[in-house]
Amino acid sequence: MAENRHMIELRDLHKSFGSNEILKGVNLDVNRSEVVVIIGPSGSGKSTLLRCVNYLEVPTSGTVTIDGETITPQVNINTIRAEVGMVFQHFNLFPHMTVLRNITLAQERVRRKSKEEAEETARQLLKQVGLSEKADAYPDQLSGGQQQRVAIARALAMKPKIMLFDEPTSALDPEMVNEVLDVMRELAESGMTMLCVTHEMGFARQVADRVLFVDGGGILEQGTPDEVFNHAKEQRTKEFLSKIL
């Protein structure tokens, strides 16, 4: 049954850049509606892990399965990517397009929606992220926090099954972090399957169903936020947490 199927399954995932092995055999299952937060020191491979899920990085070996469909060279990667939204550290909005166009473009090109339909969806999502009045603005007229909320709306417009967040608040001024986290929190409550790389431990504690500590190219420890933050078993996890908490 579809109900029992994992949304994301990673099996023995390896990724090397030249002779530098970043991921050393990662296995991970993420359930439907589960919110998984990935923490770990920089260079530990957590962003690479996230980027392998939608094949922005092609794994050196191992498999990625999204909602039952394993990615192989025969599978059209674009149809899978359309089901997996991604939010980037630096927003990556399209600067030559209005906010509205940023959100409608892929709906029209990938989902083959009509302009009217795409705009309706876009306006609805802008309302959801609290930016209704910014539809006709260009990205450079928005603050960082607003841009990131638009980026989330852009990803949601594809009606994805999974959302990936790659340090979504790291490039933001401190006072803008919460407006983005609030949107993510609502999304989690709505039942979205989420995989987030973040340094926001407050968010992880509050929202995550599971926290993964990644170091040295693998998942070193995982558990509920309480287990990882308060009762870490691994020395490296404790050291990392003592530095950031």
Added chain:
Amino acid sequence: MALNKRRGRRPPENNNNKMSFDISLVLSSLPLLGMGALVTIEITAVAVSMGVMIGLFVGIAELSRYGWLRVPAKVYVDFIRGTPLLVQIFIIYFALPVVIGARIDPFVAAVTACSINSGAYVAEIFRSGIQSIDRGQSEAGRSLGMTWSQTMVNIVIPQAFRRIIPQLGNEFIAMLKDSSLVSVIGFEELTRKGQLIIASTYGSLEIWTTVAIIYLIMTLSISRFVAYLEKKFNGKGKKVQ
């Protein structure tokens, strides 16, 4: 230039009148020179338009991960940029007919040589323009499920294009000036028209000065137009990070 000397004004017979500048010669030559200028604009416009099309494809090919696209593109660009346009014109007008066994019309030869030449320079402009767009832009497009070509057409190329407007303008100006080289195959653009008028009037001073001013008016107009385009595009949206 050698041509200048050969066709230069003969020594004035009247020595009292060393520095005469015959303004009426200028005025009477203007219609012919104007026609030549139109031909210069025509050949430049065609060459740069073709060059932009060739350059877009070659520039993208240069960035391809497929060697069978990348290598020929690189060879083409290197060959064209590494040899003089004058020699390229000779190859197309004089050498190619030997191979294909048919004479080539001067206009076709001129336009072909200039287009192929321009294409190589524009290819480099596009290549660097595309490379200057942050990788996050194409990643964002691909992460939404858009194909490589959808991402290029909708996201990368429009941004690259805005960024390279000044360089394309320079290429247009350079081509306009270099198109004077096709005068050597007898193609009657502005420079050739000037030579022909001098051949019958000996008015080197008047005609070459006028020809230079006409080129200057054309190049200045282009740079003004490019500046306007730049402003127009950068006002809307943004000047791409």
